[in-house]
Amino acid sequence: MKPRAFQYHAPESVGEAVGLLEAHGDDAKVLAGGQSLVPMLNLRLTSFEHLVDLNRIAGLGTIERSSGTVRVGAVVRQAAAERSPDVAVGAPLLARALPHIGHFQIRNRGTVGGSIAHADPASELPAVALALDATLEVSGPAGVRIIAADEFFLSTWETAIGDGEILISVDFPSWGGRCGFAVEEIARRHGDFALAGAAVGVGLDEDLRVVRCAIGLFGVGSTPVRAHDAEVALTGGASIGEAAALAAADIDPPGDVHATAMYRKEVAAVVVRRALAAAIEEACL
Amino acid sequence: MTLVPINLTVNGERHAVAVEARKLLSDVLREDLHLTGTHVGCEHGACGACTVLLDGQAVRSCLLFAIQLDRSEITTVEGLAGGDGTLNRFQAAMQECHGLQCGFCTPGVVVSMTAYLADHDQPDDEDLRVALSGNLCRCTGYQGIVNAARLSSRGAAVAGGRPGSGPTA
Ligand SMILES: Cc1cc2nc3c(=O)[nH]c(=O)nc-3n(C[C@H](O)[C@H](O)[C@H](O)COP(=O)(O)OP(=O)(O)OC[C@H]3O[C@@H](n4cnc5c(N)ncnc54)[C@H](O)[C@@H]3O)c2cc1C
Ligand code: FES
Ligand code: FES
Numbered sequence: 222m223k224p225r226a227f228q229y230h231a232p233e234s235v236g237e238a239v240g241l242l243e244a245h246g247d248d249a250k251v252l253a254g255g256q257s258l259v260p261m262l263n264l265r266l267t268s269f270e271h272l273v274d275l276n277r278i279a280g281l282g283t284i285e286r287s288s289g290t291v292r293v294g295a296v297v298r299q300a301a302a303e304r305s306p307d308v309a310v311g312a313p314l315l316a317r318a319l320p321h322i323g324h325f326q327i328r329n330r331g332t333v334g335g336s337i338a339h340a341d342p343a344s345e346l347p348a349v350a351l352a353l354d355a356t357l358e359v360s361g362p363a364g365v366r367i368i369a370a371d372e373f374f375l376s377t378w379e380t381a382i383g384d385g386e387i388l389i390s391v392d393f394p395s396w397g398g399r400c401g402f403a404v405e406e407i408a409r410r411h412g413d414f415a416l417a418g419a420a421v422g423v424g425l426d427e428d429l430r431v432v433r434c435a436i437g438l439f440g441v442g443s444t445p446v447r448a449h450d451a452e453v454a455l456t457g458g459a460s461i462g463e464a465a466a467l468a469a470a471d472i473d474p475p476g477d478v479h480a481t482a483m484y485r486k487e488v489a490a491v492v493v494r495r496a497l498a499a500a501i502e503e504a505c506l
Numbered sequence: 507m508t509l510v511p512i513n514l515t516v517n518g519e520r521h522a523v524a525v526e527a528r529k530l531l532s533d534v535l536r537e538d539l540h541l542t543g544t545h546v547g548c549e550h551g552a553c554g555a556c557t558v559l560l561d562g563q564a565v566r567s568c569l570l571f572a573i574q575l576d577r578s579e580i581t582t583v584e585g586l587a588g589g590d591g592t593l594n595r596f597q598a599a600m601q602e603c604h605g606l607q608c609g610f611c612t613p614g615v616v617v618s619m620t621a622y623l624a625d626h627d628q629p630d631d632e633d634l635r636v637a638l639s640g641n642l643c644r645c646t647g648y649q650g651i652v653n654a655a656r657l658s659s660r661g662a663a664v665a666g667g668r669p670g671s672g673p674t675a
Pocket of ligand 3: 612
């Protein structure tokens with residue numbers, strides 16, 4: 222199929238883009254890498270009279286590392302973030318998650334911001350943002366707002382980005398000290414969206430006890446999910462198996478043609494266990 | 507219907523075309539430039555048959571609007587062989603290893619792996635299979651394609667292929 226006709230806009234500044242979104246309201250849609258939006262347009266699952274392409278706006282495509290965070294511009298390609306030494310050093314969990322997205326041809330075009338703004342609950346990067354307590358900068362008619370990740374993901378494909386607003390950048394906090402990170406997922410085929418997956422970080426003290434833990438789950442609900450009880454249990458001395466069971470106990474995953482809800486719960490426990498084991502092993506090195 | 511003029515450099519040749527905003531790069535290549543080597547299977551990014559190089563990077567041409575690409579450089583499967591028709595290393599390996607049957611997926615496979623192998627020095631079999639995961643083939647069962655990737659990346663003989671007769675082009 223082919224998309225319905227639309228008018229194409231290629232603004233060169235954020236202000237211009239916001240102006241276009243404001244002027245055209247619900248008839249306008251932001252286009253970033255197009256790896257989620259264009260399939261939906263081609264299949265006519267959706268259509269818009271105006272597409273506002275962010276790819277020609279200077280300044281949305283940079284990665285900056287400071288002492289405490291890595292700031293990733295919204296239209297940084299997933300492949301560029303994957304190759305970035307700043308991401309590898311400052312946000313290792315993001316670096317581990319990126320290769321799980323689709324295929325290299327998809328990541329050459331898909332953007333970090335697009336994946337997070339699209340907020341597919343089975344996608345990796347929203348869970349990474351949630352696990353790391355990332356903050357998201359959006360710009361709109363009323364100026365700039367900073368949104369915490371735990372207030373950003375509202376439902377499937379629904380975020381706190383408001384009318385006329387554009388996601389500008391994402392700040393991923395860096396962890397200090399002895400820490401390790403891992404992403405584990407189970408998918409039907411390589412590159413498919415995961416049936417269930419986990420993005421985790423752990424921090425250890427001198428005696429190799431877990432003193433910090435963050436677990437972000439994806440594919441298990443209408444948003445990415447933070448496994449708070451499991452995190453608290455693990456830092457309180459529970460075993461990896463106990464924490465994994467707790468993480469799975471708290472979720473209410475969907476059942477569909479790919480997997481039943483019960484199977485997803487089983488898979489969630491398995492991926493949390495594997496990810497925690499891998500992260501702790503890395504932190505012990 | 508509004509047509510917008512754009513300039514594309516495809517396989518080293520400059521083209522001025524007028525496109526509707528909604529026209530996919532895959533359709534411009536096939537319908538306007540008559541480069542029908544780029545195949546269209548799914549139009550939602552899944553099958554890989556439409557893969558082309560955009561400024562050297564392998565991308566899905568069915569997920570790009572041509573209007574986005576004014577002044578960009580595109581390489582299609584037609585542009586991979588030398589001017590005299592000499593196959594590139596991976597193309598020759600595909601021939602050697604019987605990496606195709608009906609040929610529908612082949613342009614996407616060849617473009618994708620040409621880009622991948624240019625960027626990756628010593629991929630192991632697992633790497634090669636992951637790299638090939640974005641190209642669906644309904645005929646070959648992939649063994650011939652994996653063998654071709656292995657042959658062209660390492661120049662090594664492969665099970666089922668003919669040792670020692672690998673291409674060097
Ligand atoms: C074959 C295939 C396999 C895939 N597999 C995976 C996978 O395993 N895991 C995964 O996570 N993803 C997967 N994807 C999706 C891919 O990661 C997309 O790149 C991503 O979901 C969207 O990013 P994009 O830059 O392509 O955004 P687009 O497709 O351009 O936009 C997606 C949505 O986000 C909005 N948007 C984008 N950027 C902004 C912004 N800066 N501000 C406000 N709104 C914005 C758009 O309006 C649109 O609604 C796959 C895609 C394909 C085609
Ligand atoms: S036609 Fe583009 S990926 Fe299938
Ligand atoms: S050779 Fe027929 S689809 Fe691959």
